[in-house]
Amino acid sequence: MQTPEKRLIGILEQEGIDYILGLPCDRMKGLFSVLAGLKGFIPLTREEEGVGISAGIALGGARPAIFLQSSGIGNMINALLSLTGFYRLSLPLFISHRGIYREAIAAQLPMGKALKGILKAAGIGYSTIGKQEDLEKIHRGLPRIFRKEITHAFLLSPRVWEGCKEPSPHFPSKRPVHPGPLNPVRKRPYYRRFRILEIIKDQLNGKIVISNLGVPSKELYHLCHQDSNFYMLGSMGMATPIGLGVSLTTDREVIVIDGDGSLLMNPGTLATIAHLSPPNLTILAIDNGSYGSTGDQPTHAGSVTDLSLVARGFGIGNVVKVSARGEIRAALSSRKKGPRFIHIIALPGNEPVPNIPISHEEIKKSFQRALLSV
Numbered sequence: 001m002q003t004p005e006k007r008l009i010g011i012l013e014q015e016g017i018d019y020i021l022g023l024p025c026d027r028m029k030g031l032f033s034v035l036a037g038l039k040g041f042i043p044l045t046r047e048e049e050g051v052g053i054s055a056g057i058a059l060g061g062a063r064p065a066i067f068l069q070s071s072g073i074g075n076m077i078n079a080l081l082s083l084t085g086f087y088r089l090s091l092p093l094f095i096s097h098r099g100i101y102r103e104a105i106a107a108q109l110p111m112g113k114a115l116k117g118i119l120k121a122a123g124i125g126y127s128t129i130g131k132q133e134d135l136e137k138i139h140r141g142l143p144r145i146f147r148k149e150i151t152h153a154f155l156l157s158p159r160v161w162e163g164c165k166e167p168s169p170h171f172p173s174k175r176p177v178h179p180g181p182l183n184p185v186r187k188r189p190y191y192r193r194f195r196i197l198e199i200i201k202d203q204l205n206g207k208i209v210i211s212n213l214g215v216p217s218k219e220l221y222h223l224c225h226q227d228s229n230f231y232m233l234g235s236m237g238m239a240t241p242i243g244l245g246v247s248l249t250t251d252r253e254v255i256v257i258d259g260d261g262s263l264l265m266n267p268g269t270l271a272t273i274a275h276l277s278p279p280n281l282t283i284l285a286i287d288n289g290s291y292g293s294t295g296d297q298p299t300h301a302g303s304v305t306d307l308s309l310v311a312r313g314f315g316i317g318n319v320v321k322v323s324a325r326g327e328i329r330a331a332l333s334s335r336k337k338g339p340r341f342i343h344i345i346a347l348p349g350n351e352p353v354p355n356i357p358i359s360h361e362e363i364k365k366s367f368q369r370a371l372l373s374v
């Protein structure tokens, strides 16, 4: 029997979609491993960027489609209205509708619940794809989107992908560790994120730590929970901005554990950091060249983009690139004044740790207590 992933891609091919753009969701990782092998696939750094690229594709007479998670709609809405809708450019959206079916992450609920209301308020029509048989609705709906030059969203329940064997990933989990010709200054990675956190856990002790969403927070909780850790549970791209905000309110050292995918979603924050120049702020960018939490899909940091140069270019003076144990520890214990950007080149891969057992209210309360207590 055909998998739902293959069926959906077959429909897109039949309807003449030329480019598939996307930013992954954990609940569509099987689909993303198939998409990654397609010629017209464009991996995005931010969902909003996909709206602009799609507008250009449609202006050029070709057909785009974007795959995203419901949270990503929050990043796109202005461009969807003032660009795609305003100029009447056709755009089908395929949204992994989180928070409605067997949801383990509470932070997915607010956007998941608001999604239909947001689309309605924006005048964007939607069809719900609740189970595999509903995929035929896409077949019937796509021609109308291009005929009428409208935006339309297909809301895909995580249930659609359930019960099927996941296709094996197109991208090798063990990617070449040596730098490619496009990014010759990428260092050789030695460790996965979990091992790096293990290496530095004593150096985080007693510090204010802001941790990136998804598996990084779970790994940190598992290895070295303390009240002064703030675990993000959603809001991708906000770790470094949160750390910046906190650093303005305290003299204590603030360490952000961020990821390459999240930094690429919101790199402009590095310019704001350079502008404000908080001396107590350190960004630990664990660059595993992938969206680890959603299945290790490659990011551009693993191939063409050097985040050290990005940080320098945005005006941060104190930047180091490290990957070996001694280098990582020395960078973190150096007495140099911040803001510091410690770029750790890492291997892709996650430790299978359980979800964080404390609630978001508890995370906030104990973090504030720890932050304000000294």
Ligand SMILES: Cc1ncc(C[n+]2csc(CCOP(=O)(O)OP(=O)(O)O)c2C)c(N)n1
Pocket (backbone or CB within 6 Å): 023, 024, 025, 026, 069, 071, 072, 075, 193, 212, 213, 214, 215, 216, 234, 235, 236, 258, 259, 260, 261, 262, 263, 286, 288, 290, 291, 292, 293, 294, 299
């Ligand atoms: C706006 C938005 N888009 C997509 C996601 C799905 N998502 C959650 S974590 C993540 C990957 C984060 O990658 P990175 O920052 O590199 O950290 P890593 O897990 O690799 O350490 C993605 C794509 C999301 N939560 N929010």
